[in-house]
Amino acid sequence: DVKVTQSSRYLVKRTGEKVFLECVQDMDHENMFWYRQDPGLGLRLIYFSYDVKMKEKGDIPEGYSVSREKKERFSLILESASTNQTSMYLCASTSRTSGSVDEQFFGPGTRLTVL
Amino acid sequence: AQSVTQLDSHVSVSEGTPVLLRCNYSSSYSPSLFWYVQHPNKGLQLLLKYTSAATLVKGINGFEAEFKKSETSFHLTKPSAHMSDAAEYFCVLKFTSGTYKYIFGTGTRLKVLA
Structure with missing residues (x-):
């Protein structure tokens, strides 16, 4: 059974703290994604990685950075957390198969509250 | 521009x-389309996907x-x-070539009354 796991389900941090959200997939997927989900806005892409050490900015990268040192692990970093980063964060992965339609596999999400 | 609209x-x-x-x-291009379901405090689960092989797509759970x-x-x-x-x-659109960007609709919350 394929699996994407996220390090925490719920997280509470204080303004200004550095926050790490970890995502691990066991499917040997090349592509990994970080989204944030807010009511009425759907999912918005923060960053995307298509290979180890490779990354691309998504639609809302401001205030975030990412790290991909190993193929199975993709980390999202909030350098200095702010209250407007309170949200649900979802990690996803897909394979990179030419010509196929690749659905994303999602982790369970991390609900982050910044006080 | 590519977009997805969930009407309700x-x-x-x-x-x-x-x-x-x-x-x-x-x-502007031939799209790939997906429907995902999200139960409370859970991640998204794929219901079905359109692959251009057939216009009527059957998914899980009927x-x-x-x-x-x-x-x-x-x-x-x-x-x-x-x-x-x-x-x-959530209805999701992906371009079938080039970028791996997925575009999400804003979601439809389904309530089922007893």
Whole structure:
């Protein structure tokens, strides 16, 4: 059974703290994604990685950075957390198969509250 | 520009009655389309995907969707709603070539009344 796991389900941090959200997939997927989900806005892409050490900015990268040192692990970093980063964060992965339609596999999400 | 519009933010149905969740898309290229379901405090689970092999796509839990190019629609249906179908549903578009960007609709929350 394929699996994407996220390090925490719920997280509470204080303004200004550095926050790490970890995502691990066991499917040997090349592509990994970080989204944030807010009511009425759907999912918005923060960053995307298509290979180890490779990354691309998504639609809302401001205030975030990412790290991909190993193929199975993709980390999202909030350098200095702010209250407007309170949200649900979802990690996803897909394979990179030419010509196929690749659905994303999602982790369970991390609900982050910044006080 | 490519976009996805879910026409209803909330839908309520009675248990045992049909479900219709509407999705329209805009794409300059041949799209790939997906429906995902999200139960409370859970990640997204794939219901079905359109791969251009067939316009009527069957998914899990009795859901299906029909791709209509002339109407640029990909509506999700189920003949008979079950209480366990109460969740949020997302229509997603992906370009079939080049970028790996996925575009999400804003979601439709389905409520099933006993």
